[in-house]
Amino acid sequence: EPEVTQTPSHQVTQMGQEVILRCVPISNHLYFYWYRQILGQKVEFLVSFYNNEISEKSEIFDDQFSVERPDGSNFTLKIRSTKLEDSAMYFCASGRDRGRNTEAFFGQGTRLTVV
Amino acid sequence: AQSVAQPEDQVNVAEGNPLTVKCTYSVSGNPYLFWYVQYPNRGLQFLLKYITGDNLVKGSYGFEAEFNKSQTSFHLKKPSALVSDSALYFCAGPSGENAGNNRKLIWGLGTSLAVNP
Numbered sequence: 001e002p003e004v005t006q007t008p009s010h011q012v013t014q015m016g017q018e019v020i021l022r023c024v025p026i027s028n029h030l031y032f033y034w035y036r037q038i039l040g041q042k043v044e045f046l047v048s049f050y051n052n053e054i055s056e057k058s059e060i061f062d063d064q065f066s067v068e069r070p071d072g073s074n075f076t077l078k079i080r081s082t083k084l085e086d087s088a089m090y091f092c093a094s095g096r097d098r099g100r101n102t103e104a105f106f107g108q109g110t111r112l113t114v115v
Numbered sequence: 116a117q118s119v120a121q122p123e124d125q126v127n128v129a130e131g132n133p134l135t136v137k138c139t140y141s142v143s144g145n146p147y148l149f150w151y152v153q154y155p156n157r158g159l160q161f162l163l164k165y166i167t168g169d170n171l172v173k174g175s176y177g178f179e180a181e182f183n184k185s186q187t188s189f190h191l192k193k194p195s196a197l198v199s200d201s202a203l204y205f206c207a208g209p210s211g212e213n214a215g216n217n218r219k220l221i222w223g224l225g226t227s228l229a230v231n232p
Binding site (some may be wrong): 003004006009041042043044045048056058091093103104105106107108109 | 149151156157158159160161164205207210219220221222223224
């Protein structure tokens with residue numbers, strides 16, 4: 001069964017450092033997403049990506065964040081200068097289309113800890 | 116404002132008994148609602164969805180959910196719980212005016228289901 005995979009499963013980084021979270025979406029999917037979940041809080045939408053560009057982003061997704069699909073298979077989330085409050089579980093998701101009746105398929109998440 | 120709420124942090128049920136995980140929503144227009152499950156060390160897995168049509172939606176692993184417009188609820192149910200159903204369950208719904216075209220879902224806080232042998 002195809003699945004979304006994320007690496008690493010856990011990343012510890014020092015405040016101010018850059019991190020790149022990696023995702024391999026399901027191969028025939030066209031729409032890609034990042035979500036995050038701060039411990040004890042709700043899952044929050046960060047960004048959606050289609051046709052090599054951002055289609056929507058939330059207020060959380062500021063200039064410190066960027067996404068890229070560098071090689072047609074990977075989908076990365078970069079945080080340029082991490083802050084303590086960036087510590088969270090980050091989920092990548094992909095979907096066949098963006099219609100309202102299409103479910104997303106999620107990876108297992110990357111737990112980012114900023115110290 | 117659009118919202119999805121899961122009023123219970125934890126649900127405990129004995130194996131073989133029916134289970135219910137509650138979700139209520141407040142969305143404008145026709146809602147579409149999802150249930151996802153997260154097993155330990157796994158990603159969020161789709162269980163079922165309500166778009167339109169039958170209020171009783173059947174999904175994976177024997178789960179079903181009933182959309183109730185008058186009570187603005189979308190409770191997840193299973194007639195006979197298994198120990199392997201123990202996981203974190205999330206309800207999700209649309210987040211705003213553009214939600215029909217994008218995956219900008221809003222999520223409940225999650226309910227931890229523990230099924231005891």
